[in-house]
Amino acid sequence: MNNLNSNLNTNLFKKLKRFLLSKSKYNFLNFICFVISISLTFNFLTWIFKSNWKVVTSNLNLYAFGSFPINEQWRPLFWFFILLSITLITIYGPKWNWLRKNLLFGWIGTVPLGIYLLNGGFGLDTVMTRNWGGLTLTILITSCSILFSLPIGILLALCRRSSIFLIQKLSSFYIDVMRAVPLIAVLFFGQLLIPLFLPVGIEIDRVWRAIIAFTLFVSAYIAEDIRGGLQSIPKNQIEAAKSLGLNKFQINIFILIPQALRVALPAITNQLIGLFQNTSLMSILGLMELLGVSRSILANPEFIGQYIEVYIWLASVYWLFCTTMALVSKKLEQKMTINKGF
């Protein structure tokens, strides 16, 4: 270990020396940049140690659960625990075959479990959606939207490749319109205009309206990702399947979609990460998700003016989750791949 360290040090030292003494004309410029970045980092670190993090530490409950009833907060906590354990299993878990096959279903299963834990019923007290908030709500909106938009996206992608003219044009129209409209407009539509069209008395809950709006939007993008996956599959596979006597439905379900999903997985992860960050737009529309609840905490007279602390805290939370998602999808990708050499 020591050896390694000293090796590393001498290497670093050598590099630094070479870096500083090289006779390139950019030498001086390099040095300036080096000094500036070091001093900026130093300032930032001292600021972090000096500033008062009470606005974060004393409100951790709010950031995590919003105004979820305190006696019931074990429910979202339990959900977090499940999510964390399945994440760890995905990243570090053993490479058993049955695990590899069922991991995806496990992930899908966490979403209804989360809804059940948050909403209650069947033995748990019902908690109204207006009390959902914080990180819980952010994760719930993200996971529900992605779960609903996946099948819709697959369907749209298949429709777009359909040979029936009207179906193909309709799904192209939908996808193109959704991709041409900014997300915030779709969200505004979901939050403010859907109730206008619904008769009085019928109300869709606003959390579900947000999920519907996100689903409508994201499914168009996912459809395009999956279409890319579908197009990457060579035509002779379809011909081979036909010659085996499979019908169209069977070809889609058993041959095209599994392969297309595998190809599209990185792109879908991209959408997922984008979606996770886009949920923060809901704070403009008055949902108390992670950003929304933080802005309300900032209005507490006790914490006025501590924006930088709160926003740095938020940035690190978002970073942590997005990085985790990227890692998980990488592992899922590896575990889903069967016989890479094939």
Add this chain to the structure above:
Amino acid sequence: MNLKNMINRLFFGIAAFGFLLTGCASNKQENISRLSLIQERDELICGVSGKIPGFSFIERDGNFKGLDVDICKAFAASIIGDSEKIQFRPLTAAERFLAIKTGDIDLLSRNTTFTLSRDSSGGNGLTFAPVVFHDGQGLMVKKESGIDSIQGLANKSICVGSGTTTEQNINDTFESLSLPYIPIKYQDLNQVVAGYLQGRCQAMTSDRSQLAAARSGFKNAKDHIILDDVLSKEPLAPASDGSEQKLADAMRWTVFALIAAEEQGITQSNIDDKVQLAKNNPQLKSLRRFLGIDGGLGEKIGLRNDFVVKVIKATGNYGEIYDRNLGKNSDVPIPRGLNEIYSKGGLHISPPFN
């Protein structure tokens, strides 16, 4: 040709379906008044800001607190009979009126200035309840800048929240004085404060109450002064949809009940004694009417007869609400000034409960 036909038919179908839906919506709206809808739902949906210190913000335990929030609770107590049956909906300044128009919220208690164009059916089509807070727009500057009047702000940059009357007022004032200035616009008050503190502008403008509230949270509150110039009057009032007369009446008299209770010295702690007193003494006519023992005033506006008792039990009178949220011992102390009741030199007065 065939295809065009098909698509045409399809669009016609979608349009017809849309019309059908909107038709359903408008037909039913005429039958159910918003007031009975709230009572049927057994829950009041109240639009608040959620981001204004002293008026509405979220506490550590996750509950909303503030003057606007207490006014909501008073409405819930009078309309439903339980001040806890409220759903608070945080709204930004830009979307608050649309939220009322679409029926997404029942009423708005969100630092909204009472103006003609908002009240009129040609404008936002709202109806305002009586003013719950008299405010005026002011300017805050750093003491060290040496600026002591509005004239000193010529060619200086001023942070302002967009989409509010604040933005319009500052523009009107500076234009009428022919002073040039640079507006720097932000979405909400907390961002304005942040911009001001980071030195992006020499002054910030907002309602004087909000300036005071913001200043109370500054590290060196004494280094900032609020100029004496008052740019506008800002009577802040709860609002509801202009076509819902019954709800507007209920809101109006709930606010008046809060003020009348303070006029008569009825508080949260002595309300039970007052009710007993009124029950035992038939000669106290006006008190009996006010507390709903005689006269059946509550039923006339679609509420319970004892709605005043419910309201005072839930939130206390106007003075108590004010002291709890903005009084001397609160986190955001703002002198009462114009917000005293009329007998103490303020502007709050209640018409008689007859």
